[in-house]
Amino acid sequence: MSASISGPGTAGPSISQRLREATSVAHQRAEHAPFIDDLMSGRLDSGDYQRLAVQLYFVYEALEAVGDGLADDPVAGAVVDDKLRRLPRLGADLASFGIDPRSCAPLPAVARYVEAIEATRDDPARFVAHHYTRYLGDLSGGQVVAHRMREHYGVDASALSFYSFDGIEKLKRYKDAYRARLDALPLDAAATERLVEEAIAAFDHNQAVFGDLDGADAA
């Protein structure tokens, strides 16, 4: 039987495989960024987690505004899903810490990250890269983050609603289905290339954000 489920113009590895491979080094770097490593190892405090959450607010504000604008697009619309929407949860988590993100400013790396996301308004393939990088991360490592924040810093579960996906029963199944949707995207080779390149850039943006949060030079 011949394989017939690959997307248009996709010979060789699937889009999801290419994304995972292309970002695996960047992923390892992100996991070991000093800010993340310190946060995950219990060397910081809940205030540091709150600083991260504030900055993520700006990121999701851009991601979800652009996603809403592209919801009917055949490429972006394949991954945009209301079950993933994080901004209201992040806003509620911040409110429970007594933080109004409107009174906070994005760090320089966050401002650049937001600009990069907003620049994908006209290029759904590149938008998907940002969508993949954040949401698949939240559905994966994000679950570990929530656990550690509770364990190390006593952050109440009710203030970590950002990491809970009530509308999704089985995270693994959802992630597998998400990857299948990526693999079926109607993208030609050039657009696929842009998607993969933008995912690497998205990881770099996250790395720079962690650098800014660490107070280190985010270059």
Ligand code: HEM
């Ligand atoms: C706190 C540090 C982190 C830990 C412990 C962690 C852990 C993990 C784990 C265990 C997986 C595999 C899940 C699976 O195969 O289903 C994963 C996947 C992923 N993570 Fe992370 N991660 C971390 C940080 C990040 C960061 C900072 C990002 C980007 C913003 C990120 C983005 C992703 C993505 C996109 C995937 C999906 C890979 C794929 O299957 O294509 N992760 N992470």
